[in-house]
Amino acid sequence: MTTSKKAEAIDNGVNTDHLLGARGEIEEEPAKALFTWRATCEWRYGTHAVTKISDFFGFEAEQPRNKTFAVDTDHPMLFAAEDNGATPIEIVLVGLAGCLTGGLAAIAQHRGIQLRSVTSHLEGTQDLQGVLGVDEDVRNGFGGIRVSYEIDADASREDLEALVAQAQKRSAVFDILVNPTNVQIKLAAPAQSDGG
Amino acid sequence: MTTSKKAEAIDNGVNTDHLLGARGEIEEEPAKALFTWRATCEWRYGTHAVTKISDFFGFEAEQPRNKTFAVDTDHPMLFAAEDNGATPIEIVLVGLAGCLTGGLAAIAQHRGIQLRSVTSHLEGTQDLQGVLGVDEDVRNGFGGIRVSYEIDADASREDLEALVAQAQKRSAVFDILVNPTNVQIKLAAPAQSDGG
Numbered sequence: 510m511t512t513s514k515k516a517e518a519i520d521n522g523v524n525t526d527h528l529l530g531a532r533g534e535i536e537e538e539p540a541k542a543l544f545t546w547r548a549t550c551e552w553r554y555g556t557h558a559v560t561k562i563s564d565f566f567g568f569e570a571e572q573p574r575n576k577t578f579a580v581d582t583d584h585p586m587l588f589a590a591e592d593n594g595a596t597p598i599e600i601v602l603v604g605l606a607g608c609l610t611g612g613l614a615a616i617a618q619h620r621g622i623q624l625r626s627v628t629s630h631l632e633g634t635q636d637l638q639g640v641l642g643v644d645e646d647v648r649n650g651f652g653g654i655r656v657s658y659e660i661d662a663d664a665s666r667e668d669l670e671a672l673v674a675q676a677q678k679r680s681a682v683f684d685i686l687v688n689p690t691n692v693q694i695k696l697a698a699p700a701q702s703d704g705g
Numbered sequence: 706m707t708t709s710k711k712a713e714a715i716d717n718g719v720n721t722d723h724l725l726g727a728r729g730e731i732e733e734e735p736a737k738a739l740f741t742w743r744a745t746c747e748w749r750y751g752t753h754a755v756t757k758i759s760d761f762f763g764f765e766a767e768q769p770r771n772k773t774f775a776v777d778t779d780h781p782m783l784f785a786a787e788d789n790g791a792t793p794i795e796i797v798l799v800g801l802a803g804c805l806t807g808g809l810a811a812i813a814q815h816r817g818i819q820l821r822s823v824t825s826h827l828e829g830t831q832d833l834q835g836v837l838g839v840d841e842d843v844r845n846g847f848g849g850i851r852v853s854y855e856i857d858a859d860a861s862r863e864d865l866e867a868l869v870a871q872a873q874k875r876s877a878v879f880d881i882l883v884n885p886t887n888v889q890i891k892l893a894a895p896a897q898s899d900g901g
Contacts, residue, residue, distance in 0.1 A: 522751030523752060527785035532837045532838075542833040542843075544830065544832070546828070547795075547827060547828050547829075548802055548827040549826055549827070550806050551822075552806045554717070555718030558803045560798070562798070565781070565795075567783065572781065574782075578791040578795075580791070580799045581774075582799065582802075583803075588723065591718075594803070595776070596803075597799075597801070597803035598800070600800035600803060601800040602742060603744060604796035604799075605793070606754065607790070609746075611753070611779065614748055614751060615752060628748070629746045630743070630893075631744040631746065632741055634739065634741050635739075636738050637731060637763070638735060639880070640875055640876075643732050648880055649875065650877045650886060651877075651886045653888070654887070655888075656888070658893060677890045681831065681835070681845045682796075682846065683888060684845035685794070685882065686885075686886045687887070688844065690846060690849065690850060690883060691883070692852070692879060694879070695852070695869065696853075696862070696869050697854060
């Protein structure tokens with residue numbers, strides 16, 4: 510069986526042809542690759558906030574979604590908060606897990622590996638002396654993150670290790686975590702200005 | 706009106722006394738500050754995955770929650786995916802927004818600033834030449850992130866700018882974005898080993 514025929518029989522639910530098509534379009538016109546992702550966050554009460562996600566920009570056009578995703582964040586009851594959502598630092602683990610797993614399925618499809626189940630366990634350590642301002646030498650964020658994948662698939666352990674490695678290599682959120690990003694945070698200009 | 710009395714009249718829903726108590730406990734026993742946050746991600750189909758968050762470790766003990774948070778991630782229809790959840794890179798914006806906003810409310814409470822509404826708009830740029838492997842010099846993650854806060858509160862613009870600055874300074878997710886984190890990703894050891 511050729512790789513091509515084998516790949517045809519594989520169904521991980523990823524449209525590899527479409528992805529390769531998009532890749533080809535971008536190779537011809539790199540401006541199409543410039544995306545802007547957006548979110549709007551509203552404070553509710555206490556440490557509870559709701560962040561909504563809908564439209565984005567890409568392929569040189571606004572890309573309207575026909576839906577809005579809303580994710581609650583809060584602090585746990587241990588900190589006398591109401592635990593109305595995962596803590597924001599836990600949400601970062603969601604981003605990493607979702608990115609690696611989605612990528613892994615796409616790469617498996619491309620490589621002709623039929624997945625049956627993919628489960629990952631993530632752990633991130635944090636020394637709260639940072640965020641609480643107890644010790645200025647302790648960082649606010651994660652001390653480190655460990656991710657462990659359990660994969661049930663028609664493939665050798667070597668192929669599955671290569672699959673995990675490639676998912677890491679192509680992951681946006683992995684890159685965001687291991688490399689610095691410029692983040693600019695400001696108070697918006699007043700809605701009405703007296704001085705014109 | 707003294708700061709103390711003024712602070713008593715302020716209700717942003719944050720229990721500042723409890724937070725200062727936790728901070729005091731951690732100052733006396735830094736081991737209590739060592740937290741482990743966890744997530745478990747299950748692949749569904751295509752690029753769709755669901756990540757669940759429940760218990761964590763902190764204050765030298767397992768901290769069971771009485772609930773589990775589940776967040777869907779997927780890729781948008783533009784990539785022939787089913788758009789069953791926000792994209793993982795958008796989820797990172799959720800983490801940043803939730804972290805800054807929760808912190809901002811806590812700091813406002815501590816500073817005696819009554820908040821009426823807090824809304825933030827986030828934008829993150831991404832050049833997809835990175836994740837698609839078109840150009841190895843392009844990073845996979847965000848080119849940059851901009852956050853703009855609109856705050857309705859009983860405070861001067863100067864005080865609100867200081868509030869946003871302090872929320873940034875104390876934010877775990879801001880730190881995670883602007884500084885590198887060690888991330889270890891591996892395939893789990895086989896459940897059953899023939900070799901003992």
